[in-house]
Amino acid sequence: MPPAAFAERVLAWFDVHGRHGLPWQADRDPYRIWVSEIMLQQTQVATVIPYYQRFMTRFPDVASLAAADLDTVLGFWTGLGYYARGRNLHRAAQWVLAHHKGCFPTDPESLRELPGIGRSTAAAIAALSTGAREPILDGNVKRVLCRFLALDLPPGTARDRRLWAAAEALTPTSRVDAYTQAMMDLGATCCTPRRPQCARCPLRPDCRAVALNQVESFPRRAVRRAAPEVAVTLLAIGDPDGRIWLERRPPRGIWGGMWCLPECPPETVPADWCARWFGEVPASCAALPEIRHVLTHRRLRVQPWQLQLSSGWADPGLREGVWYQSGTMPPGGMVKPVLDLLAGPIGGVQG
The missing domain is CATH 1.10.340.30 (Hypothetical protein; domain 2)
Incomplete structure (x- = not known):
């Protein structure tokens, strides 16, 4: 033609x-x-x-x-x-x-x-x-x-x-x-x-x-290798005022630059991690249902934990972040697994 x-x-x-x-x-x-x-x-x-x-x-x-x-x-x-x-x-x-x-x-x-x-x-x-x-x-x-x-x-x-x-x-x-x-x-x-x-x-x-x-x-497709599965442990740390601690992710890597729940190394006990960084053993620590989240080149197996602090003076030490109050304006961009958690088992966010 x-x-x-x-x-x-x-x-x-x-x-x-x-x-x-x-x-x-x-x-x-x-x-x-x-x-x-x-x-x-x-x-x-x-x-x-x-x-x-x-x-x-x-x-x-x-x-x-x-x-x-x-x-x-x-x-x-x-x-x-x-x-x-x-x-x-x-x-x-x-x-x-x-x-x-x-x-x-x-x-x-x-x-x-x-x-x-x-x-x-x-x-x-x-x-x-x-x-x-x-x-x-x-x-x-x-x-x-x-x-x-x-x-x-x-x-x-x-x-x-x-x-x-x-x-x-x-x-x-x-x-x-x-x-x-x-x-x-x-x-x-x-x-x-x-x-x-x-x-x-x-x-x-x-x-x-x-x-x-x-x-x-047509078009002929590339032979795809199975996307690797990555385990991610996220901690929803709450204070007595009902706030949740959020941190900005590193600029590179998964969810670069986005605001997120802090990530705990998979081999670390969540309560121990919290005690190390917040100076307080949480009053409660419970695993929430696992979340599966698919990215372009990997599949995430997200294990969230809900931790509750009993004192009102918890100090995250050298960790940079904010205490987020449900229903207020988020500090910046957030990814879907965190939005889903905030809207569901650990509190609500704005619509």
């Missing part, structure tokens, strides 16, 4: 069946598009929309995002997952303020200098904000092209090279912004990973995977 015919079919489908009226489509503001593109990485549109709306209300421009402290930013990211994205947004906003005088860039070269932005994301921001002819290759587009070409290559450099060449050849010279959105929509709503809606696809007549009756065989 000639590239022009490919783009014509995709655009005609988009005009009727594409996603229009999304919050970040209101204008071509590159800042708004950037925030949406980062949020949409590995996250569905329906999930992103309320987070995006709250985020943009609090951080309407790059200057307000750069000026905020990281805790505030991660607080608005809480529940969205993949928290490195929130940290990178904050760092990138500060970079734009320092190196671009607060004017968010739209050329791919400058965009790729920002933390968390790769080749495809930079191209998407440029195409959607200015209409520049920049091919994209996110997960949805890779799937569409792999099936259309029946590209039987494993994930890796060789396959990506072929796909980038195809994306470059097929991207039209006009309506690039609409075409870019159309390709993402086609993969997200029609050419889905499982049970694709081939009967609705504008590319069906020339799709090689359809001709082979092997649509779901």
Whole structure:
């Protein structure tokens, strides 16, 4: 199929069946598009929309995002997952303020200098904000092209090279912004990973995977090793006033930079750990039901403990953190297992 015919079919489908009226489509503001593109990485549109709306209300421009402290930013990211994205947004906003005088860039070269932005994301921001002819290759587009070409290559450099060449050849010279959105929509709503809606696809007549009756065989998947299982022991230490002790996680590693219950080494007795750091043996110490939590590259087996201090002067010594009162504003971003614990067996948090 000639590239022009490919783009014509995709655009005609988009005009009727594409996603229009999304919050970040209101204008071509590159800042708004950037925030949406980062949020949409590995996250569905329906999930992103309320987070995006709250985020943009609090951080309407790059200057307000750069000026905020990281805790505030991660607080608005809480529940969205993949928290490195929130940290990178904050760092990138500060970079734009320092190196671009607060004017968010739209050329791919400058965009790729920002933390968390790769080749495809930079191209998407440029195409959607200015209409520049920049091919994209996110997960949805890779799937569409792999099936259309029946590209039987494993994930890796060789396959990506072929796909980038195809994306470059097929991207039209006009309506690039609409075409870019159309390709993402086609993969997200029609050419889905499982049970694709081939009967609705504008590319069906020339799709090689359809001709082979092997649509779901493409793209070829990587051989996945079982994700390692990691044991994590979290301590919910309460004081007589009903407060819970929270600490910020290290900037790198699991839940980097997020506020969390303190982690106790699995081989350490929770009561002994509490006595060491708080100078007091807890009046009670009880194991709560184990929580299973799946991350991208590992599976967590979280064992929470509830410990109750009897004195009102417990001092955590050299540990940095805060006493959190249920129902008040959290100090910053928190991860789902901690939110679930605070909302359930160890007290409530704001909705």
